[in-house]
Amino acid sequence: MNHQRLITELQSQGLQLSPDPVGAAGRKGGAGPSDHKAVRVGQTTVMVPVFTEGAARSPYGLQANDQTSQTWLERDGSAIAPVDFPAQPQFYQLTTADGTPYWKIALLHSHNVLATTVLQTCIRYDNRQTACQFCAIGQSLAAGRTLARKRPEQLAEVAEAAVRLDGVEHLIMTTGTPNLTDRGAAYLSDCARAVKARVNLPIQAQCEPPNDFVWLERLRTAGVDSLGMHLEAVEPAVRQRIMPGKAKVPVSYYYEAFAAAVKVFGWGQVSTYLLAGLGDSKASLLTACDRLIDLGVYPFVVPFVPVSGTPLAQHAPPSSDFMFDLYQVIGEKLRRRGLRSSDMKAGCAKCGACSALSTFE
Structure with missing residues:
Protein backbone atom coordinates (compact mmCIF):
# COMPACT_ATOMS: atom_id res chain seq x y z
CA MET A 1 0.00 0.00 0.00
CA ASN A 2 1.41 3.39 -0.96
CA HIS A 3 1.81 6.21 1.53
CA GLN A 4 -1.04 8.35 0.16
CA ARG A 5 -3.51 5.47 0.37
CA LEU A 6 -2.35 4.56 3.87
CA ILE A 7 -2.80 8.08 5.25
CA THR A 8 -6.19 8.39 3.55
CA GLU A 9 -7.42 5.11 5.02
CA LEU A 10 -6.17 5.92 8.51
CA GLN A 11 -8.04 9.23 8.55
CA SER A 12 -11.26 7.70 7.22
CA GLN A 13 -11.22 4.46 9.20
CA GLY A 14 -9.37 5.46 12.36
CA LEU A 15 -7.04 3.50 14.59
CA GLN A 16 -7.66 1.06 17.43
CA LEU A 17 -5.67 1.94 20.52
CA SER A 18 -4.84 -1.37 22.14
CA PRO A 19 -2.12 -1.25 23.30
CA ASP A 20 -2.05 2.50 23.85
CA PRO A 21 1.58 3.69 23.77
CA VAL A 22 2.85 5.54 26.80
CA GLY A 23 2.62 9.29 26.37
CA ALA A 24 0.43 9.09 23.27
CA ALA A 25 -2.57 10.87 24.76
CA GLY A 26 -5.42 11.69 22.42
CA ARG A 27 -7.98 14.47 22.67
CA LYS A 28 -11.68 13.98 23.31
CA GLY A 29 -14.31 16.61 22.59
CA GLY A 30 -13.90 20.33 22.08
CA ALA A 31 -13.08 22.42 19.04
CA GLY A 32 -10.49 21.43 16.44
CA PRO A 33 -9.49 17.82 15.69
CA SER A 34 -11.51 16.15 18.47
CA ASP A 35 -11.45 12.43 19.25
CA HIS A 36 -8.10 12.24 17.44
CA LYS A 37 -4.48 11.43 18.21
CA ALA A 38 -1.37 12.76 16.46
CA VAL A 39 0.50 9.87 14.83
CA ARG A 40 3.75 10.09 12.88
CA VAL A 41 3.91 7.62 9.97
CA GLY A 42 7.29 7.93 8.29
CA GLN A 43 7.89 11.67 7.89
CA THR A 44 4.18 12.54 7.94
CA THR A 45 2.36 13.56 11.12
CA VAL A 46 -1.38 13.00 10.87
CA MET A 47 -4.36 13.40 13.16
CA VAL A 48 -6.13 10.04 13.27
CA PRO A 49 -9.55 9.28 14.82
CA VAL A 50 -9.11 7.06 17.88
CA PHE A 51 -12.11 7.69 20.15
CA THR A 52 -14.90 7.21 17.59
CA GLU A 53 -17.10 4.17 17.07
CA GLY A 54 -15.55 3.74 13.63
CA ALA A 55 -12.07 3.64 15.11
CA ALA A 56 -13.15 0.81 17.42
CA ARG A 57 -13.94 -1.25 14.30
CA SER A 58 -10.91 -0.15 12.29
CA PRO A 59 -8.71 -2.81 10.70
CA TYR A 60 -5.74 -0.67 11.81
CA GLY A 61 -4.15 -1.18 15.18
CA LEU A 62 -0.83 -0.96 17.00
CA GLN A 63 1.74 -3.64 17.61
CA ALA A 64 4.51 -3.18 20.17
CA ASN A 65 7.95 -4.71 19.63
CA ASP A 66 9.35 -5.36 23.10
CA GLN A 67 12.87 -5.98 21.78
CA THR A 68 13.24 -2.71 19.92
CA SER A 69 10.69 -0.59 21.83
CA GLN A 70 9.29 0.33 18.42
CA THR A 71 5.55 0.59 17.85
CA TRP A 72 4.25 -0.64 14.51
CA LEU A 73 1.10 0.13 12.65
CA GLU A 74 -0.67 -3.09 11.78
CA ARG A 75 -3.59 -4.06 9.59
CA ASP A 76 -5.42 -7.29 10.28
CA GLY A 77 -2.48 -8.51 12.35
CA SER A 78 0.26 -7.72 9.81
CA ALA A 79 2.84 -5.02 10.57
CA ILE A 80 2.83 -2.26 7.95
CA ALA A 81 5.02 0.62 9.09
CA PRO A 82 6.78 1.91 12.20
CA VAL A 83 4.98 4.75 13.92
CA ASP A 84 5.69 7.10 16.78
CA PHE A 85 3.90 9.84 18.63
CA PRO A 86 4.88 13.45 19.29
CA ALA A 87 6.10 13.88 22.85
CA GLN A 88 4.18 16.05 25.26
CA PRO A 89 5.46 19.61 24.81
Whole structure:
Protein backbone atom coordinates (compact mmCIF):
# COMPACT_ATOMS: atom_id res chain seq x y z
CA MET A 1 0.00 0.00 0.00
CA ASN A 2 1.41 3.39 -0.96
CA HIS A 3 1.81 6.21 1.53
CA GLN A 4 -1.04 8.35 0.16
CA ARG A 5 -3.51 5.47 0.37
CA LEU A 6 -2.35 4.56 3.87
CA ILE A 7 -2.80 8.08 5.25
CA THR A 8 -6.19 8.39 3.55
CA GLU A 9 -7.42 5.11 5.02
CA LEU A 10 -6.17 5.92 8.51
CA GLN A 11 -8.04 9.23 8.55
CA SER A 12 -11.26 7.70 7.22
CA GLN A 13 -11.22 4.46 9.20
CA GLY A 14 -9.37 5.46 12.36
CA LEU A 15 -7.04 3.50 14.59
CA GLN A 16 -7.66 1.06 17.43
CA LEU A 17 -5.67 1.94 20.52
CA SER A 18 -4.84 -1.37 22.14
CA PRO A 19 -2.12 -1.25 23.30
CA ASP A 20 -2.05 2.50 23.85
CA PRO A 21 1.58 3.69 23.77
CA VAL A 22 2.85 5.54 26.80
CA GLY A 23 2.62 9.29 26.37
CA ALA A 24 0.43 9.09 23.27
CA ALA A 25 -2.57 10.87 24.76
CA GLY A 26 -5.42 11.69 22.42
CA ARG A 27 -7.98 14.47 22.67
CA LYS A 28 -11.68 13.98 23.31
CA GLY A 29 -14.31 16.61 22.59
CA GLY A 30 -13.90 20.33 22.08
CA ALA A 31 -13.08 22.42 19.04
CA GLY A 32 -10.49 21.43 16.44
CA PRO A 33 -9.49 17.82 15.69
CA SER A 34 -11.51 16.15 18.47
CA ASP A 35 -11.45 12.43 19.25
CA HIS A 36 -8.10 12.24 17.44
CA LYS A 37 -4.48 11.43 18.21
CA ALA A 38 -1.37 12.76 16.46
CA VAL A 39 0.50 9.87 14.83
CA ARG A 40 3.75 10.09 12.88
CA VAL A 41 3.91 7.62 9.97
CA GLY A 42 7.29 7.93 8.29
CA GLN A 43 7.89 11.67 7.89
CA THR A 44 4.18 12.54 7.94
CA THR A 45 2.36 13.56 11.12
CA VAL A 46 -1.38 13.00 10.87
CA MET A 47 -4.36 13.40 13.16
CA VAL A 48 -6.13 10.04 13.27
CA PRO A 49 -9.55 9.28 14.82
CA VAL A 50 -9.11 7.06 17.88
CA PHE A 51 -12.11 7.69 20.15
CA THR A 52 -14.90 7.21 17.59
CA GLU A 53 -17.10 4.17 17.07
CA GLY A 54 -15.55 3.74 13.63
CA ALA A 55 -12.07 3.64 15.11
CA ALA A 56 -13.15 0.81 17.42
CA ARG A 57 -13.94 -1.25 14.30
CA SER A 58 -10.91 -0.15 12.29
CA PRO A 59 -8.71 -2.81 10.70
CA TYR A 60 -5.74 -0.67 11.81
CA GLY A 61 -4.15 -1.18 15.18
CA LEU A 62 -0.83 -0.96 17.00
CA GLN A 63 1.74 -3.64 17.61
CA ALA A 64 4.51 -3.18 20.17
CA ASN A 65 7.95 -4.71 19.63
CA ASP A 66 9.35 -5.36 23.10
CA GLN A 67 12.87 -5.98 21.78
CA THR A 68 13.24 -2.71 19.92
CA SER A 69 10.69 -0.59 21.83
CA GLN A 70 9.29 0.33 18.42
CA THR A 71 5.55 0.59 17.85
CA TRP A 72 4.25 -0.64 14.51
CA LEU A 73 1.10 0.13 12.65
CA GLU A 74 -0.67 -3.09 11.78
CA ARG A 75 -3.59 -4.06 9.59
CA ASP A 76 -5.42 -7.29 10.28
CA GLY A 77 -2.48 -8.51 12.35
CA SER A 78 0.26 -7.72 9.81
CA ALA A 79 2.84 -5.02 10.57
CA ILE A 80 2.83 -2.26 7.95
CA ALA A 81 5.02 0.62 9.09
CA PRO A 82 6.78 1.91 12.20
CA VAL A 83 4.98 4.75 13.92
CA ASP A 84 5.69 7.10 16.78
CA PHE A 85 3.90 9.84 18.63
CA PRO A 86 4.88 13.45 19.29
CA ALA A 87 6.10 13.88 22.85
CA GLN A 88 4.18 16.05 25.26
CA PRO A 89 5.46 19.61 24.81
CA GLN A 90 7.49 21.22 27.55
CA PHE A 91 5.25 24.28 27.78
CA TYR A 92 2.40 22.07 29.08
CA GLN A 93 4.26 21.94 32.40
CA LEU A 94 3.95 25.69 32.98
CA THR A 95 1.22 27.80 34.55
CA THR A 96 0.34 31.48 34.44
CA ALA A 97 0.75 33.73 37.46
CA ASP A 98 -2.87 33.08 38.43
CA GLY A 99 -2.28 29.31 38.34
CA THR A 100 -3.87 28.49 34.97
CA PRO A 101 -2.09 25.62 33.18
CA TYR A 102 -0.74 26.67 29.80
CA TRP A 103 -2.45 23.69 28.14
CA LYS A 104 -5.84 25.17 29.04
CA ILE A 105 -4.94 28.22 26.97
CA ALA A 106 -3.40 26.64 23.86
CA LEU A 107 -2.56 23.15 22.65
CA LEU A 108 0.10 21.61 20.45
CA HIS A 109 -1.43 20.27 17.22
CA SER A 110 0.76 17.99 15.16
CA HIS A 111 4.41 18.58 16.13
CA ASN A 112 5.06 22.28 15.48
CA VAL A 113 1.70 24.03 15.53
CA LEU A 114 0.14 25.89 18.43
CA ALA A 115 -3.65 26.15 18.34
CA THR A 116 -6.26 27.85 20.47
CA THR A 117 -9.96 28.65 20.46
CA VAL A 118 -9.90 32.19 21.78
CA LEU A 119 -13.63 32.19 22.61
CA GLN A 120 -14.83 28.71 23.59
CA THR A 121 -18.50 29.66 23.30
CA CYS A 122 -20.81 30.35 20.35
CA ILE A 123 -24.13 32.14 20.08
CA ARG A 124 -25.57 29.13 18.24
CA TYR A 125 -24.21 26.23 20.28
CA ASP A 126 -26.99 25.82 22.85
CA ASN A 127 -29.86 26.31 20.40
CA ARG A 128 -30.91 23.19 18.51
CA GLN A 129 -32.49 25.35 15.84
CA THR A 130 -29.19 27.03 14.96
CA ALA A 131 -26.32 24.84 16.21
CA CYS A 132 -23.95 23.09 13.83
CA GLN A 133 -24.65 19.39 14.33
CA PHE A 134 -20.99 18.39 14.16
CA CYS A 135 -19.78 20.96 16.68
CA ALA A 136 -18.31 20.00 20.07
CA ILE A 137 -16.95 23.40 21.09
CA GLY A 138 -18.66 23.26 24.47
CA GLN A 139 -17.48 19.81 25.50
CA SER A 140 -13.97 20.64 26.64
CA LEU A 141 -15.27 23.75 28.40
CA ALA A 142 -17.89 21.74 30.28
CA ALA A 143 -15.20 19.23 31.26
CA GLY A 144 -12.98 21.96 32.69
CA ARG A 145 -10.20 21.38 30.15
CA THR A 146 -10.13 24.92 28.80
CA LEU A 147 -11.21 28.52 29.43
CA ALA A 148 -14.27 30.22 28.00
CA ARG A 149 -12.17 33.25 27.04
CA LYS A 150 -8.41 33.28 26.58
CA ARG A 151 -7.10 36.73 27.42
CA PRO A 152 -4.73 38.23 24.83
CA GLU A 153 -1.91 38.54 27.37
CA GLN A 154 -2.32 34.87 28.33
CA LEU A 155 -2.05 33.79 24.70
CA ALA A 156 1.03 35.91 24.21
CA GLU A 157 2.68 34.36 27.26
CA VAL A 158 1.93 30.80 26.13
CA ALA A 159 2.96 31.47 22.53
CA GLU A 160 6.34 32.82 23.60
CA ALA A 161 6.97 29.76 25.77
CA ALA A 162 5.87 27.35 23.04
CA VAL A 163 8.29 28.91 20.57
CA ARG A 164 11.15 29.04 23.05
CA LEU A 165 10.73 25.58 24.60
CA ASP A 166 9.19 23.49 21.82
CA GLY A 167 10.10 25.16 18.54
CA VAL A 168 6.50 25.94 17.55
CA GLU A 169 6.49 27.49 14.06
CA HIS A 170 2.99 28.92 13.63
CA LEU A 171 -0.18 29.65 15.57
CA ILE A 172 -3.80 28.93 14.69
CA MET A 173 -6.44 31.02 16.45
CA THR A 174 -10.05 30.06 15.91
CA THR A 175 -13.18 31.16 17.73
CA GLY A 176 -16.78 30.42 18.41
CA THR A 177 -19.02 33.03 16.82
CA PRO A 178 -19.76 35.69 19.48
CA ASN A 179 -22.04 37.95 17.41
CA LEU A 180 -23.50 38.50 13.94
CA THR A 181 -21.41 41.59 13.13
CA ASP A 182 -17.63 41.15 13.22
CA ARG A 183 -18.20 37.42 14.01
CA GLY A 184 -15.11 37.23 16.19
CA ALA A 185 -12.72 39.25 14.05
CA ALA A 186 -12.45 42.01 16.67
CA TYR A 187 -11.33 39.71 19.46
CA LEU A 188 -9.03 37.78 17.15
CA SER A 189 -7.41 41.10 16.26
CA ASP A 190 -6.83 41.87 19.94
CA CYS A 191 -5.25 38.45 20.46
CA ALA A 192 -3.04 38.66 17.38
CA ARG A 193 -1.79 42.10 18.37
CA ALA A 194 -0.79 40.86 21.82
CA VAL A 195 0.98 37.76 20.48
CA LYS A 196 2.96 39.68 17.87
CA ALA A 197 4.06 42.21 20.50
CA ARG A 198 5.59 39.31 22.46
CA VAL A 199 6.92 36.90 19.82
CA ASN A 200 7.40 36.90 16.03
CA LEU A 201 5.15 33.93 15.25
CA PRO A 202 3.11 33.54 12.03
CA ILE A 203 -0.62 33.51 12.82
CA GLN A 204 -3.71 32.23 11.07
CA ALA A 205 -7.03 33.58 12.35
CA GLN A 206 -10.25 31.68 11.65
CA CYS A 207 -13.77 33.08 11.80
CA GLU A 208 -16.92 33.43 9.76
CA PRO A 209 -16.92 36.24 7.17
CA PRO A 210 -17.49 39.51 9.07
CA ASN A 211 -20.36 41.78 8.10
CA ASP A 212 -17.92 44.48 7.00
CA PHE A 213 -14.80 43.56 5.05
CA VAL A 214 -12.90 46.36 6.78
CA TRP A 215 -12.31 43.75 9.48
CA LEU A 216 -10.07 41.87 7.07
CA GLU A 217 -7.74 44.86 6.93
CA ARG A 218 -7.91 45.20 10.70
CA LEU A 219 -6.94 41.56 11.19
CA ARG A 220 -3.98 41.99 8.86
CA THR A 221 -2.87 45.19 10.60
CA ALA A 222 -3.10 43.42 13.97
CA GLY A 223 -0.58 40.82 12.81
CA VAL A 224 -2.64 38.03 11.26
CA ASP A 225 -0.70 36.46 8.37
CA SER A 226 -3.32 34.16 6.87
CA LEU A 227 -7.06 33.76 7.19
CA GLY A 228 -9.43 30.80 7.40
CA MET A 229 -13.16 31.14 6.70
CA HIS A 230 -14.75 27.73 6.75
CA LEU A 231 -17.58 26.66 4.47
CA GLU A 232 -17.64 23.07 5.79
CA ALA A 233 -20.38 22.14 3.27
CA VAL A 234 -21.31 23.67 -0.08
CA GLU A 235 -24.74 22.44 -1.16
CA PRO A 236 -27.48 24.72 0.28
CA ALA A 237 -29.67 21.79 1.36
CA VAL A 238 -26.77 20.13 3.19
CA ARG A 239 -25.80 23.38 4.88
CA GLN A 240 -29.38 24.00 6.00
CA ARG A 241 -29.68 20.50 7.44
CA ILE A 242 -26.26 20.28 9.11
CA MET A 243 -25.61 23.90 10.14
CA PRO A 244 -28.94 25.77 10.07
CA GLY A 245 -27.66 28.88 11.85
CA LYS A 246 -24.44 29.20 9.92
CA ALA A 247 -26.33 28.56 6.66
CA LYS A 248 -28.01 31.95 7.08
CA VAL A 249 -24.72 33.37 5.82
CA PRO A 250 -25.11 32.40 2.15
CA VAL A 251 -22.36 30.69 0.19
CA SER A 252 -22.38 33.65 -2.20
CA TYR A 253 -21.31 35.94 0.66
CA TYR A 254 -18.46 33.58 1.50
CA TYR A 255 -17.16 33.90 -2.04
CA GLU A 256 -17.34 37.68 -1.82
CA ALA A 257 -15.39 37.48 1.43
CA PHE A 258 -12.83 35.09 -0.08
CA ALA A 259 -12.16 37.46 -2.98
CA ALA A 260 -11.80 40.40 -0.59
CA ALA A 261 -9.55 38.41 1.75
CA VAL A 262 -7.17 37.35 -1.03
CA LYS A 263 -6.70 41.04 -1.88
CA VAL A 264 -5.69 41.66 1.74
CA PHE A 265 -3.68 38.54 2.63
CA GLY A 266 -2.46 37.45 -0.79
CA TRP A 267 -2.75 34.51 -3.14
CA GLY A 268 -2.61 31.23 -1.22
CA GLN A 269 -2.90 32.87 2.21
CA VAL A 270 -6.65 32.29 2.56
CA SER A 271 -8.14 28.86 3.17
CA THR A 272 -11.42 27.13 3.91
CA TYR A 273 -12.37 23.80 5.45
CA LEU A 274 -14.55 21.47 3.42
CA LEU A 275 -15.85 18.50 5.42
CA ALA A 276 -16.30 15.67 2.92
CA GLY A 277 -18.95 13.19 3.97
CA LEU A 278 -21.65 15.51 5.30
CA GLY A 279 -23.80 14.94 2.22
CA ASP A 280 -22.20 17.01 -0.56
CA SER A 281 -21.72 15.08 -3.77
CA LYS A 282 -18.25 14.57 -5.20
CA ALA A 283 -19.22 16.79 -8.14
CA SER A 284 -20.33 19.62 -5.83
CA LEU A 285 -17.12 19.46 -3.82
CA LEU A 286 -14.95 19.47 -6.94
CA THR A 287 -16.88 22.37 -8.46
CA ALA A 288 -16.40 24.35 -5.24
CA CYS A 289 -12.69 23.52 -5.19
CA ASP A 290 -12.32 24.72 -8.78
CA ARG A 291 -13.86 28.06 -7.89
CA LEU A 292 -11.86 28.43 -4.69
CA ILE A 293 -8.54 27.58 -6.34
CA ASP A 294 -9.24 30.06 -9.13
CA LEU A 295 -9.68 32.74 -6.45
CA GLY A 296 -6.40 31.79 -4.77
CA VAL A 297 -8.11 30.13 -1.80
CA TYR A 298 -6.76 26.79 -0.55
CA PRO A 299 -9.61 24.26 -0.19
CA PHE A 300 -8.60 22.23 2.85
CA VAL A 301 -10.63 19.09 2.24
CA VAL A 302 -10.84 16.71 5.19
CA PRO A 303 -12.92 13.60 5.88
CA PHE A 304 -15.76 14.32 8.28
CA VAL A 305 -15.17 12.50 11.56
CA PRO A 306 -18.20 12.10 13.84
CA VAL A 307 -17.51 13.34 17.37
CA SER A 308 -19.06 11.57 20.33
CA GLY A 309 -21.75 13.54 22.13
CA THR A 310 -22.85 15.50 19.06
CA PRO A 311 -26.03 15.01 16.97
CA LEU A 312 -23.86 13.52 14.19
CA ALA A 313 -22.10 11.02 16.46
CA GLN A 314 -23.61 8.13 14.50
CA HIS A 315 -23.01 9.68 11.07
CA ALA A 316 -20.75 7.46 8.97
CA PRO A 317 -17.47 9.01 7.81
CA PRO A 318 -16.75 9.03 4.06
CA SER A 319 -15.09 5.99 2.57
CA SER A 320 -11.37 6.11 1.93
CA ASP A 321 -12.09 5.52 -1.79
CA PHE A 322 -14.30 8.63 -1.87
CA MET A 323 -11.54 10.67 -0.24
CA PHE A 324 -8.76 9.22 -2.39
CA ASP A 325 -10.65 10.11 -5.58
CA LEU A 326 -11.24 13.66 -4.31
CA TYR A 327 -7.62 14.12 -3.31
CA GLN A 328 -6.30 12.96 -6.67
CA VAL A 329 -8.39 15.45 -8.65
CA ILE A 330 -7.92 18.37 -6.24
CA GLY A 331 -4.19 17.69 -5.92
CA GLU A 332 -3.82 18.00 -9.69
CA LYS A 333 -5.75 21.28 -9.70
CA LEU A 334 -3.55 22.65 -6.91
CA ARG A 335 -0.38 21.70 -8.79
CA ARG A 336 -1.63 23.26 -12.00
CA ARG A 337 -2.37 26.60 -10.28
CA GLY A 338 0.74 26.61 -8.10
CA LEU A 339 -1.24 26.63 -4.86
CA ARG A 340 0.73 24.75 -2.19
CA SER A 341 -0.02 24.24 1.48
CA SER A 342 3.69 24.64 2.29
CA ASP A 343 3.56 28.22 0.97
CA MET A 344 0.99 29.28 3.54
CA LYS A 345 2.50 31.30 6.36
CA ALA A 346 0.30 29.67 9.02
CA GLY A 347 -2.83 27.61 9.43
CA CYS A 348 -4.52 24.25 9.21
CA ALA A 349 -3.66 23.71 5.56
CA LYS A 350 0.02 24.42 6.27
CA CYS A 351 -0.07 21.93 9.15
CA GLY A 352 -1.94 19.44 6.96
CA ALA A 353 -2.30 16.84 9.71
CA CYS A 354 -6.09 16.54 9.43
CA SER A 355 -6.04 15.74 5.71
CA ALA A 356 -4.01 13.68 3.26
CA LEU A 357 -4.41 16.37 0.60
CA SER A 358 -0.89 17.80 0.89
CA THR A 359 0.57 14.41 -0.10
CA PHE A 360 -1.29 14.71 -3.42
CA GLU A 361 -0.09 18.23 -4.31
